[in-house]
Amino acid sequence: MMHLLWDIRVSLDLFLGGLGVGAFLVGVILYYVDAKVYDGFVKKSFVVAPLLVIAGLLLLLTELGRPLNVIKTIYAVNPTSFMSIGIFLQSAFVAVALFIAFKVLTSGVSSLSSKIVYAGAVLAGLVGLYHGFLLSGIAKEPWNNAIPVIFFVSSILSGASLMVLFNLRSLENLVARFKLPLIINMVLTLELAAVFAWVYNLALTTASSKHAYDVLISNFSMEFWALSILMGLIAPLAIFTLVILNKLSLKAVAIPTFAIIVAGSFFLKNLVVYLGQAV
Secondary structure (H helix, E strand, O other), X not given: OOOOOOOHHHHXXXXXXXXXXXXXXXXXXXXXXXXXXOXXXXXXXXXXXXXXXXXXXXXXXXXXXXXXXXXXXXXXXXOOOHHHHHHHHHHHHHHHHHHHHHHHHHOOHHHOOHHHHHHHHHHHHHHHHHHHHHHHOOOOOOOOOOHHHHHHHHHHHHHHHHHHHOOHHHHHHHHHHHOHHHHHHHXXXXXXXXXXXXXXXXXXXXXXXXXHHHHHHHHOXXXXXXXXXXXXXXXXXXXXXXXXXXXXXXXXXHHHHHHHHHHHHHHHHXXXXXXXXXX
């Protein structure tokens, strides 16, 4: 029987925190591109992002068993603990993001200082990277140096997809200005390459990594192939390719396609969390 150090609450923290990071960063990009044109999109991104990270952080704290210890963690960071560093970074990001959310809700996007938005973007990036380093800092074969890249790209994909779902009225503008399906396909391809590089490394490196690969294929094949790869990456890649070739209308397939990208991000991160504990 598999001994679990962490349960699904850690997976949800990584997933929700990643959604928040991705949502915030796409809001930052549109803020700097044209805050007036994308005012509604930016406002939603900056309001939703801290709420998602807070939800993930609360789940993480309940998993640790002593939620009230977060106060001590904020001012007494243990530099040797990725968990401690992560709680500090997420708390710092939440503080800045909540201030930004308050400003956009009370005074509008135009009232924001570009400096505070930049600070929020830096913290969001650090939090996004921390999600992967939390695992790669632990001596488990599946949690190798590929995980920070896989998790960060997944967070960008899922967060951006979520915000597109919340701003479907802006879809035509985003397609016309940014060639959205092409950009998303490029990022999906990058993520697919990173995941297969991770699997290839497990299969061919050492005896212990080969054991991890065997566990992945034998015990997690459904979660990996069907939910994470086929549904979360290959299906949207194929759909957006058909959109680029004018075989499909993006408007007709936007909701299910962006939704499966978000769902696929959860399944991938949950798979990685449990695989590392199974070997």
